Amino acid sequence: MNNEISRQQFGARLHRGASFRGRGIKEAVTWMKNVITLSAAAAIVLASCGGDTGSKRLKGGSTVSSEVRIKMSFHNQEVIVKMDDHPTSRDFINQLPLTLTFEDYAGTEKISMLTRRLNTESAPSGFDPAAGDFTYYSPWGNLALFYRDFGYSSGLIKLGHIESGREKLADLNGEVTLQRVETGGGESE
Known part of the structure; x- marks a missing residue:
């Protein structure tokens, strides 16, 4: 046996x-x-598998670290968003810099349509946003920046969270420039 x-x-x-x-x-x-x-x-x-620096490769050979921030500039004001590190947020970061038009939606969020839909592969089926969340609503293909808490929304994907300037969201209407904030070695060519 x-x-x-x-x-x-x-x-x-x-x-x-x-x-x-x-x-x-x-x-x-x-x-x-x-x-x-x-x-x-x-x-x-x-x-x-050691040696992971927390960086991901973007098109053109540049890399994005897990500590990426973007700056939203409008009406001589700035909002800084700390981005999450997943395929959908990396796809968005790869499109920067962008100038988009934001408008208020439902007294809860500021939205803007993107010219190209983001990669949503491996994304969760939905998200329960809180004030300060920077998100992508995949059914419509738009960005949504929440200034009030909201309930679970199917197709909503969190891209990041406002790190500073949340109090300025009431003035966020019209043209907004979004660009990556360079932080000592965050991007390499």
């Missing part, structure tokens, strides 16, 4: 808490060796 257990049996036992009641010591030892081997292999794989 072979005391080795299959990977499927190993996974099932691991999932059930690895009960070996009524089994031999040899099978329990084999199971423990498998656990140790898998743990060691996982540690080696994770260690070999």
Whole structure:
């Protein structure tokens, strides 16, 4: 009789808490060796993936770090947004600089249509925005900057959150210039 257990049996036992009641010591030892081997292999794989600087490559060879900020300039005022790090926000950052026209919508948010839809692959199905959230509404293809809390919206994707200047949102109407804020080494060519 072979005391080795299959990977499927190993996974099932691991999932059930690895009960070996009524089994031999040899099978329990084999199971423990498998656990140790898998743990060691996982540690080696994770260690070999080191060196991640938190940067993502953009078109043209530039990179975006996970600490990207954008500046929204309008009527001699500025709002700074700290961007989240995921494919949809990186796609937006890749379009900068932009000049867009914002308008009030529903007394809750400032919106602007983008000329091109953003990549929404791997994006959540919706989001529950709070005041200060910078978002993309995929069904319409527009940016939405919330100055009041709002309920869950299907198709809404958070791009970032206002870091400074939230009190200036009441004046945000008309033409707004959006550009990436350069912070000591955030972008490289």
